[in-house]
Amino acid sequence: MKSAPKLSLAIPIYNEEEVLPELLHRLQAVLDDLDGGPHEVVFVNDGSWDRSRELLDEASARDSRFVVVHLSRNFGHQVALSAALDHVTGDLVAVLDGDLQDPPEEIPRFLEKMREGYDVVYAVRKDRKESWWLRLSYALFYRLSSALSNISLPLDSGDFALLSRRVVDHMRTVTEHSRYLRGIRAWVGLRQVGLPIERAERFAGKPKYGTLALLKLALDGIFAFSLVPLRVAGLTGLIAITVALAYATHALYVKFVLDISPQGFTGIVILVVFLSGVQLLFLGVIGEYLGRVYEEVKRRPHYIVERIVRSSDRDAP
Numbered sequence: 001m002k003s004a005p006k007l008s009l010a011i012p013i014y015n016e017e018e019v020l021p022e023l024l025h026r027l028q029a030v031l032d033d034l035d036g037g038p039h040e041v042v043f044v045n046d047g048s049w050d051r052s053r054e055l056l057d058e059a060s061a062r063d064s065r066f067v068v069v070h071l072s073r074n075f076g077h078q079v080a081l082s083a084a085l086d087h088v089t090g091d092l093v094a095v096l097d098g099d100l101q102d103p104p105e106e107i108p109r110f111l112e113k114m115r116e117g118y119d120v121v122y123a124v125r126k127d128r129k130e131s132w133w134l135r136l137s138y139a140l141f142y143r144l145s146s147a148l149s150n151i152s153l154p155l156d157s158g159d160f161a162l163l164s165r166r167v168v169d170h171m172r173t174v175t176e177h178s179r180y181l182r183g184i185r186a187w188v189g190l191r192q193v194g195l196p197i198e199r200a201e202r203f204a205g206k207p208k209y210g211t212l213a214l215l216k217l218a219l220d221g222i223f224a225f226s227l228v229p230l231r232v233a234g235l236t237g238l239i240a241i242t243v244a245l246a247y248a249t250h251a252l253y254v255k256f257v258l259d260i261s262p263q264g265f266t267g268i269v270i271l272v273v274f275l276s277g278v279q280l281l282f283l284g285v286i287g288e289y290l291g292r293v294y295e296e297v298k299r300r301p302h303y304i305v306e307r308i309v310r311s312s313d314r315d316a317p
């Protein structure tokens with residue numbers, strides 16, 4: 001009989017001292033129930049300044065399945081997750097948030113689905129527990145980004161997923177800086193399937209994503225996977241020129257055939273302001289891409305590891 005594949009869990013942690021004891025407890029229970037092993041959990045401490053650091057180190061000393069990668073400062077959720085993907089060693093890798101919104105108890109269901117021969121099983125949110133306006137923004141965003149992009153981004157799915165080793169390896173070859181992992185995951189392709197999962201409420205503590213950070217993630221999702229905004233700029237220009245030509249013809253006709261001088265100062269002001277607005281907007285869109293190009297050509301590393309804590313290190317002579 002083939003031995004059970006080694007499972008790794010990849011979990012970013014940023015100031016989750018209130019959640020960690022419960023998280024560690026529930027992870028242990030889930031891992032104990034799985035076949036095979038030893039499995040592992042790679043926590044990436046994304047520059048926490050609360051007690052998360054100590055709690056994680058203690059956990060790794062107690063349980064050799066827990067590995068902690070401490071980053072040198074806060075790099076953000078997506079980068080922390082990428083760091084986790086760089087350090088996992090399993091044949092299968094589950095990606096989940098550290099606030100228990102992605103219930104670890106669902107992992108066996110992912111594993112079961114995976115056995116049907118998939119490379120990616122991603123969670124599709126059955127229903128969200130956030131405020132109505134956040135739910136509306138999410139719904140609009142996912143539809144907009146998948147309409148704009150040339151790869152098929154699954155709707156309403158976050159980072160919670162189970163990945164095969166080869167998908168992780170392919171994702172790691174995508175070295176771009178603006179990391180939108182669920183997009184990169186979809187970009188890799190192979191056999192992917194969604195699994196409806198109830199998204200729980202954050203167990204404790206505050207969300208670490210502010211509105212601005214969410215907006216940045218949304219922009220990454222659109223600009224990193226689509227050139228449509230640039231094309232819309234060109235198209236808008238074309239429409240403006242056509243309208244202007246038609247209006248010019250009309251004005252000439254009125255002047256020379258009907259002998260009426262055109263009037264309307266207000267109209268001119270509105271037009272000038274409107275078109276300057278359009279121009280500035282698209283300058284912004286071009287700037288958005290230019291800024292991203294600049295980020296990429298700098299070729300900075302995505303993150304810096306301060307140290308890695310594994311209890312096997314301590315056992316070594």
Ligand code: UDP
Nearest residue numbers: 012013014046076077097098099207208209
């Ligand atoms: N997180 C992180 N770095 C950050 C922000 C968040 O590692 O800069 C972690 C956080 O600890 C949590 C996960 O990413 O485990 C998701 O964060 P959060 O729950 O705040 O995001 P939301 O659920 O609101 O999207």
Ligand code: MG
Nearest residue numbers: 097099101202
């Ligand atoms: Mg959360």
